[in-house]
Amino acid sequence: MAFLSNPIGKKMLMALTGVILFLFLVAHLLGNTTVLGGPGWINAYAEHIHSAMFAPLLWAARVVLLACLGLHIALGTLLFLENTKAAPTKGTFVTYKEAGLSSRTMFYTGLLILAYLIYHLLHFTLHSVHTSLSVSAFPPDAEGRPDLFRSIALSFQRPGIAGTYLLAMAIVCLHTFHGVFSSLQTLGLPGKASLPVLKRAGQVLATLLAAGFALVPVAVLTGWINL
Amino acid sequence: MRFHLKVWRQEGPEAPGRFFDYDVDDVIPEMSLLEMLDKLNEELIKKGTPPIVFESDCREGICGTCGMVVNGSAHGPQPKTTTCEIRMRHFQDGETITIEPFRAAAFPVQKDLLVERAGLDKVIQAGGYTSAYTGTHADANAILVPKDDQEYAMDAAACIGCGACVAACPNSSAMLFVAAKIAHLGTLPQGMPEEPKRALSMTEVMQEEGFGACSNHFECQAVCPKGIQVETIARLNRAFLKASLKRRA
Numbered sequence: 469m470a471f472l473s474n475p476i477g478k479k480m481l482m483a484l485t486g487v488i489l490f491l492f493l494v495a496h497l498l499g500n501t502t503v504l505g506g507p508g509w510i511n512a513y514a515e516h517i518h519s520a521m522f523a524p525l526l527w528a529a530r531v532v533l534l535a536c537l538g539l540h541i542a543l544g545t546l547l548f549l550e551n552t553k554a555a556p557t558k559g560t561f562v563t564y565k566e567a568g569l570s571s572r573t574m575f576y577t578g579l580l581i582l583a584y585l586i587y588h589l590l591h592f593t594l595h596s597v598h599t600s601l602s603v604s605a606f607p608p609d610a611e612g613r614p615d616l617f618r619s620i621a622l623s624f625q626r627p628g629i630a631g632t633y634l635l636a637m638a639i640v641c642l643h644t645f646h647g648v649f650s651s652l653q654t655l656g657l658p659g660k661a662s663l664p665v666l667k668r669a670g671q672v673l674a675t676l677l678a679a680g681f682a683l684v685p686v687a688v689l690t691g692w693i694n695l
Numbered sequence: 696m697r698f699h700l701k702v703w704r705q706e707g708p709e710a711p712g713r714f715f716d717y718d719v720d721d722v723i724p725e726m727s728l729l730e731m732l733d734k735l736n737e738e739l740i741k742k743g744t745p746p747i748v749f750e751s752d753c754r755e756g757i758c759g760t761c762g763m764v765v766n767g768s769a770h771g772p773q774p775k776t777t778t779c780e781i782r783m784r785h786f787q788d789g790e791t792i793t794i795e796p797f798r799a800a801a802f803p804v805q806k807d808l809l810v811e812r813a814g815l816d817k818v819i820q821a822g823g824y825t826s827a828y829t830g831t832h833a834d835a836n837a838i839l840v841p842k843d844d845q846e847y848a849m850d851a852a853a854c855i856g857c858g859a860c861v862a863a864c865p866n867s868s869a870m871l872f873v874a875a876k877i878a879h880l881g882t883l884p885q886g887m888p889e890e891p892k893r894a895l896s897m898t899e900v901m902q903e904e905g906f907g908a909c910s911n912h913f914e915c916q917a918v919c920p921k922g923i924q925v926e927t928i929a930r931l932n933r934a935f936l937k938a939s940l941k942r943r944a
Binding site: 470471473474475476477478479480547550551553554555556557558562563564565566567571572574646649650653654655656657658659660663 | 766767768798799800801863864865866867868895898899901902905906907908909910911912913914916917918924925926928929930931932933935936939942
């Protein structure tokens with residue numbers, strides 16, 4: 469365990485789990501785009517990934533992601549506490565030159581994302597909040613599949629729910645805006661010439677990802693997607 | 696020129712400190728910040744007040760002894776400049792200048808602006824030796840080093856170990872300092888054989904001495920008086936990973 473007792477070792481595992489979680493978000497976003505294709509697409513997609521053929525894969529992915537999430541949170545908290553101890557006060561007049569809002573709020577945005585994640589899972593996976601809007605509350609669609617499309621559209625027609633999701637995406641953007649590049653830097657990827665390019669690319673990627681997720685509630689709110 | 700100073704003063708390591716206000720008149724624009732403090736100290740001594748304690752040695756930006764946080768910035772507002780190299784013409788006449796010590800748990804304040812930076816020396820000690828033949832010195836070009844490697848090692852070797860990176864880092868991490876040493880020694884043939892050991896031991900001791908871990912804020916790069924680049928940190932991370940894999944094997 470010498471690797472994990474070293475400050476760089478801890479950061480590396482943190483970065484690696486972060487990258488895996490980000491790749492999951494990319495896959496999740498690709499799945500979400502089926503909403504834009506209408507009820508036929510998203511319902512077929514949802515039925516497909518929940519089918520017996522994909523069940524082992526789905527559960528394997530869930531176990532890996534949960535392990536990554538647990539490690540990411542545990543190491544993040546440990547590093548946050550150690551770093552706070554190393555820097556009890558930074559003086560009376562602190563001016564930041566390179567550190568932006570994103571890098572300075574990583575721990576807090578991380579906590580907010582965890583809170584959102586729990587809410588999101590209760591909403592669309594475990595169906596224990598907004599039960600009147602959950603898939604099981606609606607009759608199957610014309611093809612006899614669970615009508616996820618109706619659940620999504622009716623959920624986001626409520627400004628409160630849509631607003632919560634949009635706010636959460638802003639926080640995810642803030643977290644990954646620093647997180648994507650920071651992971652690559654910790655894993656030792658950048659060279660002299662590629663460092664500024666990777667930094668910018670990470671920021672662009674984070675913004676695009678959050679914007680992509682925000683597209684679904686926005687599309688419902690503006691009436692682009694309706695029943 | 697005249698200035699209003701707010702200087703952090705603290706009796707000893709355990710004593711509580713606070714800012715004291717001083718007015719300094721007849722400052723010559725060509726004076727360095729330290730010379731301005733010298734002038735103030737002479738006036739304080741004449742008044743029978745204990746002078747402000749601060750460290751300095753070469754006063755030409757090569758020794759890394761001086762260092763204080765000036766207007767919220769380690770080594771002051773001028774980029775790639777040590778405290779001793781800042782001239783008073785870089786400030787506005789009549790300006791209020793705030794001066795406080797480098798802050799980090801690993802840099803306990805001893806008195807006023809003087810902090811204990813022995814933690815950095817411990818990190819250097821942990822780095823160990825480099826393989827070099829003793830006896831008669833070798834021919835100048837006996838070991839050929841590619842030009843790019845020479846330049847890279849030289850840029851990293853510019854680190855004067857002042858600790859500004861630690862002072863500026865929101866985590867008080869010494870990663871830029873360690874990365875500079877690793878990059879400097881590991882790029883040259885004489886230092887290359889011990890690089891894995893060095894990367895592991897220096898980062899371990901860094902943590903033991905109470906420095907934080909790197910969050911890639913890059914505040915260090917912004918204040919480094921010698922322009923050490925954060926790319927060296929990526930290089931250190933690679934060296935650490937290689938060394939860890941090697942240790943496993």
